[in-house]
Amino acid sequence: MRADPLDLxxxxxxxxxxxxxxxxxxxxxxxALALAVxxxxxxxxxxxxxxxxxxxxxRTASASRGRDPAYDAAIVGNSHVQxxxxxxxxxxxxxxxxxxxxxxxxxxxxxxxxxxxxxxHPRARALVLxxxxxxxxxxxxxxxxxxxxxxxxxADWPGYLRGLLRITVAQEVxxxxxxxxxxxxxxxxxxxxxxxxxxxLRLGDPDMPARVASRAKAAPDGPDPGEGGPGFPAAAALRAxxxxxxxxxxxxxxxxxxxxxxxPRPGTPRxxxxxxxxAALAAAVAPRGRVVDWSGDxxxxxxxxxxxxxxxxxxxxxxxxxxxxxxxxxxxxxGADGLRP
Numbered sequence: 001m002r003a004d005p006l007d008l009x010x011x012x013x014x015x016x017x018x019x020x021x022x023x024x025x026x027x028x029x030x031x032a033l034a035l036a037v038x039x040x041x042x043x044x045x046x047x048x049x050x051x052x053x054x055x056x057x058x059r060t061a062s063a064s065r066g067r068d069p070a071y072d073a074a075i076v077g078n079s080h081v082q083x084x085x086x087x088x089x090x091x092x093x094x095x096x097x098x099x100x101x102x103x104x105x106x107x108x109x110x111x112x113x114x115x116x117x118x119x120x121h122p123r124a125r126a127l128v129l130x131x132x133x134x135x136x137x138x139x140x141x142x143x144x145x146x147x148x149x150x151x152x153x154x155a156d157w158p159g160y161l162r163g164l165l166r167i168t169v170a171q172e173v174x175x176x177x178x179x180x181x182x183x184x185x186x187x188x189x190x191x192x193x194x195x196x197x198x199x200x201l202r203l204g205d206p207d208m209p210a211r212v213a214s215r216a217k218a219a220p221d222g223p224d225p226g227e228g229g230p231g232f233p234a235a236a237a238l239r240a241x242x243x244x245x246x247x248x249x250x251x252x253x254x255x256x257x258x259x260x261x262x263x264p265r266p267g268t269p270r271x272x273x274x275x276x277x278x279a280a281l282a283a284a285v286a287p288r289g290r291v292v293d294w295s296g297d298x299x300x301x302x303x304x305x306x307x308x309x310x311x312x313x314x315x316x317x318x319x320x321x322x323x324x325x326x327x328x329x330x331x332x333x334x335g336a337d338g339l340r341p
Contacts, residue, residue, distance in 0.1 A: 027165075034164040039172040040152055043067050043120075044160070052187040054179040058102045058194065060172075062113055063152045065192045067120035071098035073250075074117045076110050077130025079103040079196065080256040080311055083318040084128070084325065086191045092326035095125050099192035106134035107234040108142030109150070114241060116153040118249075126250040126329055131234070132311070136277035138226045140233040197315060200308045207304070214309035215259040223273040235280035242285050251289035252328045253281060257317060260297050262310040290328040294321055 038044055041053050041064035053064045066074070073095045075084050086097035100113050110129065118124055134145065144150075151163025163169065179185045200206070222228075242251055255278055264270035274295070282291045294301075300320055307313050313321075 030170065031161060031164060034169065034173050035161075037173045037176055039169060039176045040064060042152065042160070050180045050185075052190060054175060055186060055188045058100070058192060059149055060152060061188045061192070062100050062102060063116070063149075064188075065098050065190065066100055066113060066117045066153070068098060068190060069121075070190070071096045072121065072124055073097045073126035073128070074100045074114070074121075074124070075128045075130070076114045076117070077101045077128075077254070077256075078105045078110070078132065078134070080132045081128070081130030081254055082194055082196060083313065083315070084130075084254075084322055085318070086193055088319070088322050089128075089326060089329075092322070093126075093329045095329070097126070097128075097191070099194070101130065101192075101194075102148075104146045105148060106137065106142065106145045107131070107237065109144050109148045111142070111237055111241060112148075112150055112153050118244070119155065123246060124249045126252065127245070128252045128254060128325055129238075130254045130256055131238075131278075131281050132256055133224070133227065133274070133277075135234040135281060136223075136227040136229075136232055136274065137234065138229065138231055142234060142237065196312065200312070206308055206314075211309055215307050216261045217310060219262055219264045219270055221265060221268040221270055223270045227277070228269065228273045229276045232277050232280045235277075235284040238281060239284040242289055245288075250329055251285055252325055253285045253289055253291050254321070254325060255281075255291070255293045255295035256311075257294040257298070257301055257313055257321070259307045259310045260301050263297055292321070292324045292328050294324070 035045060040060050041051065051064075051068075053061050058065075065071075071086075073089075075081060075086060075089070075097060078101055082099070082101045082103060084099065084101075086099045089095070089097045098117075100117060102109060102113065105113075114127060114129065118127070149163065151159050154160050154163070204211075238253075245251060264274055278293070278295065282293075285291065294317075301307075301313075301317065303316075305314060306317050
């Protein structure tokens, strides 16, 4: 006896409806759980009443650190200002700093981080921005250098909910539940300081041939593609950020140092483009912002143990740079050179 085709069609429709309904309920249930657990401690409604996050990279940990009310000031940039210690800046200025630098990021991601911090700290006392060569891009989109969780810092709910629909996030929901149930779980550094010196040293001798070659590699005479100007869109974004700052928020723009041998030769198009970029960025923070410029050649940058590679300096340089940042914020710059224009 054959089944009635109409009955088969109806059965398939019921099956499809049940399948879609089950999938929708499963999705809604996951989103409700992820929202309640708040895997990266964004401060949204949460089930896990524990501040901070388990040890993880700054790409995701910044969402927790950037809203921490224990801090009134932030350092934002990439690995070129990562070695700036928030603890030492606090000791020099009396202002509690959090380090929000994220390695491998450019101005686009860093503006997102700065916006997030300022959104959660409308009365911030200081913002320190590290502006390296990535800020000289001519691309107005300021595209990310590497994948970046912009959704995590988003102010809108739809963007955040879409961000939760990731396998890595689902895994972090499970991880956070397990982490939170421990009696004394290990927490990621609240102030965000990540000293990269031990990591570099674990990878090998600072004077291994590849690192020496990186520190000695001469820059080409022409600017990198897309970085020759005359327009520098990051400057416009920086001015917009500066204009939004409250009257009590100090702004310091840092041009980080590089190994002297890698600097562009004077008189070359590359040197002219770099100077034009720095001038545009400095003008964007004027008149209220201060500029700490370590991008040029200095006697303090010449030495055998001051850089790991062409752009990652070591502790002695970081200590001098911190002193200049503190001086720009009004603290005595004991043991450091004065601020350069």
